[in-house]
Structures are given as C-alpha cells and as structure tokens.
Amino acid sequence: MKTVAFVPIKLNNERTPGKNTKRFYDGTPMIQCILKSLVQVRGLDEIYVFCSKDEIKEYLIDGVKFMKRPEYLDTSEATPQDIIKEFMKLVDADIYMVSHATSPFVSVKHFEECIETVKSKKYDSAFTGEKIQRLLWTSLNTPLNFDPTNVPRTQDLDPIYDEVSAAYVFPKETFVKYNRRIGINPHIVEVSGVEAVDIDYPEDFEIADALYKEIINKKQN
Template identity: 30%
Template sequence: MKGHSSRVPGKNIRPLAGKPCCYWIIAELLKADRIADISVETDDDGIEATVRADFPGIKILRRPDALKGDFVSMNPLIEHHMANSDAEVFLQTHSTNPLLRAETIDAAVEAYFEPGGHDSLFAVSAMHTRLYWPDGSPVNHNPKEMLPTQHLPPIYEENSCLYIFTRDSFAKNGHRVGDNPKLFPTPHLESVDIDEEHDFAYCEFLMERRLAEEAAAAGRS
C-alpha cells in the first residue's frame, strides 16, 4: 500500500462504508481458510498505524528508501517481500480490491493447485461485448453476423484482484505471471479495482448494499 496516490488521494485508508478501505480485504484474507500468513507492505506511517489499529497481529513490511516513489515497478517490491519471507507460494492482492470475498480467495488457491502444470494464476473478468481495434476492425466478432453478445467468445481482462505464484516461478520468469498461467474469473461484483474516483464511489455503493443485505439476513435468522 503506497501512501501517495495521484488519481485517488489517500485511497488505501480513506473511509469506505465506515471502515478504512484497506480494512475490507485484510478482513477477508483473515477469514480465508487457505491463507497461512498475511503481510502488509507499505511506505507510509499513516497506513501502518491504520492497519495496526484494526489488525495488531498483521505483519508490516516497510519499503526501503530505494523502493519508495511513484515510479517503482511491482517486481522489485515482490522481490523485497520474498527476501523477507520464508514462504514458497505467494498470493498477492490489493487494498483497492475491497469487494473480494474470502470464498473467492480460497477458490483461487484451490484452482491454482489443481492438476494442469500451471506455474501461476491471475484473476480476470470475462467480457462478453463487441470489441474493436483502433483501426475499426473487430477483435472478437463478425459485424456481419451480429450474434447476441452473450454468445460471443469471452475476452478476459486482467483485473488485478489477485495473483498466485511461487518463489521458483517468479525467479524463472521475473514476473508474477509465468509462462503457463491459469486464468481465474472472479465474480463481477467482487472485481472492481479502485483506480479512479468513480471506482471508489462504485465500490462504496456495492459495499453498503452488501452490508445492508447481510444485516437484513441476520435479522431474519
């Protein structure tokens, strides 16, 4: 969790549905059965204090000065994390995916370990829509046929919700996505990634609706 965000200032700890944004994904990771250890990596005192206030047992990994700033790529940060961990298999997610549920996290881990020789896994959103290249040529459909969009072959968008990889696969490929990755579609209502202000507003709307539904269900039980 980086302290500075130019597009959505303070997004990692900005209140979202009554809690800091980062609260929601950490809470789900703690509920997941297939997660053994959780670490929060940050360069910011305010983020560290916020995490410690709600989750005092979570490990905090601070970025060294060489890895601070807006232009540091993800790979050196992953390498830094690995150097400070004894784990062999890693799942990376983000505070900006607050809608991701523990059940989906567990399902992704289980999918990763299924037979098939995959060296990594990453979350995707399935898109059934008519797409075009910049020159106007179709990507995934024949304009002369005009099939209903639900019958089009899906195109998958990397949604940043989660990545699973091993220490060995990262060393071999130099990237969290290996040579033979498994694509893992996540539910649409869990797959919002907060990049812009409208994403934050949409996440908050969905989270408030989720909490209201859970409260209503609890009242009926």
Template identity: 30%
Template sequence: MKISVFLPCRAGSERVPHKNTRTFAGIEGGLLKIKLQQLVACNAIDSIVLSTNDEEVIQLAETVSSDKIRIDRRPEHLATSSTSTDDLVKYVPTIITEGAVLWTHVTSPFIDGKIYEEAIDAYKNALSKGDHDSLMSVTALRTFIWNKEGAVNYNRNKEKWPRTQTIEPLYEINSGIFLADIDIYRNLEDRIGKKPFLFENNDIDSFDIDWEEDFFIAEAIYKKLRS
C-alpha cells in the same frame, strides 16, 4: 503448501488521495481494514505481508488482531509513483522466501475470504493436474470489442451483430489475485508463470478502485450489499 499474501500499500496515492485508509462506506480504517479482515478470515492463508512506507497504514494494521500479519517497511525507492511493478516483483523474494505468493490489493474490496479460498483451491487443483503453473483473476469480456482495424473478437463477415453471449470471450486482468510459487518470482521475475490458470470473477467481485469516482461507486455497492 504455505500461502503468503503480498499486500502492497504505499503512501501517496495521487489518483485517489488516502485511498488505503480513508473512511469507506462508514468503516473507519477503510479499504485497508476491510482487506486485512478478509485475508485474516481465509483459513488457507498462512501469513500476510503488508508492504508499506506509510506510518498510518502500519498503525491501522496494528489494530487488527492477528498473528498472521507481518509488516514490511518497504524502502522508499520502491514506494514512489514511478516505481515499476517489475521492480516490486523482484523485491518480493527478499521478504518472502518459501511457498506460494498471493499478490492482492486493498482496492479490490469485493474479493473476500471465501473468494481467496476458492482461488487457492483452484490454484492447487491446477498444479496437481499439471496444466497450469500459476493463477490470476480475470473478468470475461463478452461484448463487441474493436481496435482501429475493426472487430477483434467476432467475425463480421459471418454475422455483423451476434448475440453477445455467443461471442468467444476475451479476458481482462482485474488485478485482484495473482498466485504463484516464489520460485517463479526468482526465476522468471514475474508474478505469474508461463501458463496461468484464469480465475474468473464476476463484474462486482472484480471491481477495482483506480479513480476517485470508482471509490464512490464502490462505497455505494458495498453499502447495498451489506444492507
């Protein structure tokens, strides 16, 4: 099974300026360099399609020595802040034509080569059993969750404040990994199938950099883990 990574990396981040390439935890090349090195280190990955409209991203990627990396110069109309994920999903089969697609982001710096390998193994195992048709990474929420009507994930008529470890978890999609065959992209116009396997990450691995404060928190965690 051929595994191709789709790594979107457009220019012009608004919430975290230059988040892809600015120095992160003292590392020149930042999140992009870290992510490319993680992906290259995963032996289960055959190719890495870096989809971008950013010349700085392209120049930095060219400093990472690997024949796995392929640059896709994404059309500008698919690289704006208003571009929908659905439109990007429809674009993927035009640049990846066979095998499975592992969609990931540079903003997940704690999902490394080992975790990608584990996810790919879990995906293959799930397919072989016939129980699932795709995979996505999630974070389990074992806490008190309410909507405007009241408790969502536990019964207050039974127990008002149960121990959180006994609560049936809900799962948050953390956007670290989506893994599905390219035919799912073509036929369902989606990056997951109808029965995705939920690949659970812990709180650190699932950390996603979405805001400026996330960037600084992630830097502190990254430095601590490396010390």
C-alpha cells in the same frame, strides 16, 4: 508449502490520493476490507501489508503484519515485478499471493480457489479475472474480437478476461523463472459483479461506497 500473502500499499497514489485508506460511509478504511477477507482464507501462513510509511500500521487488523519497503517502490517508475522481488528478499515462502486493496469485495472462496489450484501443481499460477463477452474495438477504430460483416451474439464470443487485482498467486519458482506474477499455464478464477469492482479513480470509489453500503445493509437485515 509455506504460503504468504501480501498487500502492497502506496499512500501517495497519483490518480486517487489516499485511496487505499479512504473511508467508506461507516468509517471503515478501504484497506481493511481485503484484510478482513484475507485473515479468513484457509491455507495462508502469514499476511503482510508492504508499505514504506509507518502510518499504515494504524489501519492493520489482528492477524496482519507490517513489512516496511523502500521508498523507491512508491515512484511511478517502480513495476509490480520490482515490488514482488523486494518482498521476496524479505520474506521467504514457497507460494506467494499478491493482493491489492483496490479490489475490496472478492470473496474468501475465490482467494482459496486461487491458492488451492496452485498448490495442486496443475497450474503454475492463478489470478482473479472478470470474463468479458462484449463487442470490443481498438483505438485504431478496428474491431478487436469480431467480424463487423457478420456480427455474432455476444454470448457466442470467445471470452476475454480482464485481470482483477484481488489475487495473483504463484510459486516462488514461477516468478524466478519468468520474472512475472502470472506464468505460462495460469488458472483464471472468474469473478463478476460486485467482486469485479476495481478502484482506480475517485468516481470508482463513489460507486464502491454505494455498493459497500448495500452489502452492509443486507448483512444487517
């Protein structure tokens, strides 16, 4: 089964301009973190960066191809479904993995678990997610996942999973059938701690940069 990964990149991010190519303390662009992981993943036949700007080419590494996308996908009206549909028109595959540069620390083994579970056909999709067992409230000031008259221990709460955008893996037929990257029988690959870091805002990047520095220092010692 031909399996293709692609990293959608928009250079004009609204919340954190230029975040995908923003450099960590040692000069490494953030996008290269996930690319360096993807080229190590077993089971991938091709890896692409899907971007409307040719400038992104200078950030690519060996083993990663560039695929140019229409500029309308950079607008706030474009949805993840729009991006996936456009990529599928350009690159045919049996299984696709969408990975986002804003989750730079997910391990190779968790990417591989996503792919392997979909290839097994036991699940119609897989994605990385962070397990949450906390007392949560809605914006209407009502408890979301517990009875306030009988507050449980947090470890006894039913887990809720927050999507971590490092990996969404799905067969072509799942997307065609449901028009979404997660089907009706997904496998959640649990990530936590550093792996669950997702960068949306400038302060998120500052935290990620500190974590990146710690990771590099540990590797060097």
